[in-house]
Amino acid sequence: MTKGNLAIVLHAHLPYVRSEEPGSLEEDWFFQALVECYLPLLETLEIGSISNDQEPKITIGLSPTLLSLLEDEVLKNRFKKWVELRLEILKSLKTENREASLHLSSHFKKQLINWGKCDGDLIGRFGKLETSEVIDILTCAATHGYLPLLRENPEAVRAQLKTAVREHQRLFNKSPLGIWLPECAYYEGLDELMIESGLRYAVLDGHGLLNANPRPRYGLYAPICTKSGVAFFGRDSESTLPVWSARDGYPGNENYREFHRDLGWDISTEELEEIGIKEKRPLGIKLFKITSKNTSLEDKQKYDPRVAQETIKEDAKNYLSERKKQLLKLKDSMNIEPLLIAPFDAELFGHWWFEGPGFLSQLFMQAKKEGIKFITLKESLKSKPQIQLCNPCPSSWGQGGFHNYWLNESNAWIVHEWSKAGREMVAICSEGLQRESDIKIIKQAGRELLLSQSSDWSFILRAGTTTELAKERIHLHLKRFWMLIDVIKEKKILNTNTLKEIEKEDFIFPLVSPIDWKKKIIN
Numbered sequence: 133m134t135k136g137n138l139a140i141v142l143h144a145h146l147p148y149v150r151s152e153e154p155g156s157l158e159e160d161w162f163f164q165a166l167v168e169c170y171l172p173l174l175e176t177l178e179i180g181s182i183s184n185d186q187e188p189k190i191t192i193g194l195s196p197t198l199l200s201l202l203e204d205e206v207l208k209n210r211f212k213k214w215v216e217l218r219l220e221i222l223k224s225l226k227t228e229n230r231e232a233s234l235h236l237s238s239h240f241k242k243q244l245i246n247w248g249k250c251d252g253d254l255i256g257r258f259g260k261l262e263t264s265e266v267i268d269i270l271t272c273a274a275t276h277g278y279l280p281l282l283r284e285n286p287e288a289v290r291a292q293l294k295t296a297v298r299e300h301q302r303l304f305n306k307s308p309l310g311i312w313l314p315e316c317a318y319y320e321g322l323d324e325l326m327i328e329s330g331l332r333y334a335v336l337d338g339h340g341l342l343n344a345n346p347r348p349r350y351g352l353y354a355p356i357c358t359k360s361g362v363a364f365f366g367r368d369s370e371s372t373l374p375v376w377s378a379r380d381g382y383p384g385n386e387n388y389r390e391f392h393r394d395l396g397w398d399i400s401t402e403e404l405e406e407i408g409i410k411e412k413r414p415l416g417i418k419l420f421k422i423t424s425k426n427t428s429l430e431d432k433q434k435y436d437p438r439v440a441q442e443t444i445k446e447d448a449k450n451y452l453s454e455r456k457k458q459l460l461k462l463k464d465s466m467n468i469e470p471l472l473i474a475p476f477d478a479e480l481f482g483h484w485w486f487e488g489p490g491f492l493s494q495l496f497m498q499a500k501k502e503g504i505k506f507i508t509l510k511e512s513l514k515s516k517p518q519i520q521l522c523n524p525c526p527s528s529w530g531q532g533g534f535h536n537y538w539l540n541e542s543n544a545w546i547v548h549e550w551s552k553a554g555r556e557m558v559a560i561c562s563e564g565l566q567r568e569s570d571i572k573i574i575k576q577a578g579r580e581l582l583l584s585q586s587s588d589w590s591f592i593l594r595a596g597t598t599t600e601l602a603k604e605r606i607h608l609h610l611k612r613f614w615m616l617i618d619v620i621k622e623k624k625i626l627n628t629n630t631l632k633e634i635e636k637e638d639f640i641f642p643l644v645s646p647i648d649w650k651k652k653i654i655n
Contacts, residue, residue: 135503136459136470138371139512140492141335143312144170144478145195145276147588147605148640154210157413157601162201163214164416166254167239169482170202171246172489174257179493181266186496189506192258192478193270193312196299197586199255200640203303208252215240215247218417221395221407228434232419235437259304268508271300271308271331274641277585278538280319280526281547285554287561288585289322291648293329295582298643310334310509314587315538316367316475316529323362323524333363333509335475336524339533341366343525353462353470355513356522363513364524370458371474374451375491379425382447383485386422387439391484393420393429418486444487448494452502459504471512475529543593546606553581553613560620561649570620574646576631577616579638584609612638 146165149158180188201207222237250257261267273279274295282288293311300308310333311326318340326334338352341364348356352366374381382388395417396404404412420432421440427433455472462470481488499506513519527533539547557577565574584606592602612634619626 135456136463136472137505137507137512138455138459138472138474138499139191139365139507139509140189140495141191141193141270141312141365141473141475141509142173142478142481143193143195143272143475144198145193145272145312146198146201147586148197148200148275148583148638150201150204150207150637152637155408155410157411157598159207159210159214160413160416162207163211164414165479165483166211166247167215167243167416168486169479169489170254171243172482173478173492174254174261175246176489176493176496177261177266178257180496181261181264183497185500187499187506188266188492188496189508189511190266190492191268191270191310191509193272193310194258195272195276195312196274196296196641197276199299199303202254211247211252212244215244217407218415221415221417225395227419229419232435232437235435236417236419255303262304265508265511268310268510269300269304269308270310270312270334270509271296272312273314274299275582275586276314276588277582278314278317278535278587278590279322280317280528280535281539281590282550282554282585283319283322284551285558286325287558287649287651288550288554288581290325290328291578292582292585293325293331294648295578295641295644297329297331298645299641302643316340317527317535317538318364318524319526320523323358323360326362327360332361333365333513335365335367335473335509337527337529337533338366338369340364340524340527341522343527343533344522345525346522348520348522350466350468350470350520352473353466354468355471355516355519356524357519358523359521363519365471365473365509365512367475367529368472371455371472372476374454375474376476376480378484382451382491383480383488384422384425385443385447386424387436387443388422389418389435389440389486390420390422390429390432391418391486393432394418440487441490444490445494448491448498452495452498452504455504456502468516471507537594538587538590540594542596543590546590546593549606549610550585553584553610556617557581557613557649558651560617561646562651565620565646567620567623569626571646572631573616573619573626575644576634576638577613577620578644578646578649579640580609580613580616580634582641582644583638584613609638 151158180186273292277292311331355363378384394414396415421435423433530537589602
């Protein structure tokens with residue numbers, strides 16, 4: 133008998149890190165995500181969907197910037213060589229830990245086969261899984277813009293949403309109904325812009341529901357709906373913390389692979405240069421286990437994949453057992469079937485936590501025994517004809533539900549730049565263009581503005597990692613934006629080659645529309 137429903141919601145996203153230069157740091161980000169997270173995740177869901185003893189169901193948000201990378205033929209053509217280089221390194225590596233080395237080699241080879249069987253068309257595979265109702269695909273804001281910080285110009289928020297919906301339609305031949313709001317960030321009135329874009333549901337942090345007005349009768353364990361007609365689900369910390377936390381949760385188990393001990397840091401700069409890598413950085417080759425929280429990186433012990441596999445089974449069993457207890461307790465106090473919402477960054481499963489895809493697979497295998505049913509957000513809404521009307525509270529999934537991780541002394545300067553550029557874009561798009569030649573220019577200006585608004589750069593500046601790269605990206609996109617705007621305002625002639633070069637680097641969102649930034653006339 134079913135004790136209740138569990139909705140796992142994954143947020144799959146990377147900023148627009150396309151690089152013309154092979155072997156760049158940005159390219160590494162993407163390829164490591166492919167080989168560690170997205171390819172294994174697809175395989176887990178596909179195998180589970182044809183298994184008699186599994187019923188895998190997840191909701192997954194695929195951000196438009198990630199989709200643009202997955203679609204990019206240049207990047208696709210480089211991936212095989214990137215993996216093969218790591219296989220060569222492992223083959224030539226003199227290490228006592230042969231078992232971990234052979235296991236990682238096997239993993240790389242498996243993902244090359246996984247890649248080859250679809251010719252790198254991961255978008256098509258996600259689409260097939262949605263058609264078979266294994267997954268429900270959400271969109272995201274176009275470039276993962278932090279929407280509460282863009283609200284000074286509502287048209288800027290509208291452009292983030294409508295560009296995303298248009299891109300989703302182009303790639304999946306259907307409109308998305310749900311959205312992963314970047315950083316689960318919400319502000320009053322955002323639901324009206326969501327409805328305008330055809331978006332009907334999203335996930336918020338628990339603060340967004342628990343502080344809603346009126347207070348939801350069932351707290352986090354049932355969706356709420358605004359008067360505009362947008363449904364919101366609340367993150368359940370009891371269901372997320374054991375999986376999300378490296379300190380207190382399963383990913384911190386001593387038997388799992390250590391994320392921070394990477395061969396790229398262990399070998400010398402000279403050795404890196406010999407294999408064509410110009411600077412010290414992670415290679416995605418990790419052969420040690422966590423060991424303990426207090427063990428220094430230098431003293432980490434050898435990774436044993438067989439022990440890790442047994443640990444995955446036990447952790448999955450424990451997770452489901454705890455959810456069962458939680459659901460039984462909730463069922464006693466609710467007159468509807470309780471729903472647990474467990475949202476995570478998709479890259480937790482495989483990239484940050486190497487064993488993560490295996491953990492998901494075990495959840496799907498063991499769920500029936502515990503009487504837990506996996507469900508997508510869309511399915512949940514179909515089964516709940518009556519939903520309480522509430523106004524969600526402004527919030528994010530940052531600490532305490534506040535916005536301060538994306539608005540603080542390290543990154544607040546960007547907000548003024550976004551507002552200034554946004555006002556200019558709205559003004560020009562509202563007045564209309566006088567020259568036909570300006571249409572391509574204003575579209576590219578729109579792309580540059582959207583790219584500058586990525587919340588990833590704010591996050592990186594606050595975290596203090598690769599901050600120069602973040603600043604460089606922000607300044608580059610804004611510099612290009614203002615140059616293109618100046619051409620339109622001053623009626624200059626833009627060199628065709630200049631526009632082609634910019635488009636070559638930043639040709640994202642082919643259907644971007646200046647109309648999205650046009651100010652609405654209110655009668």
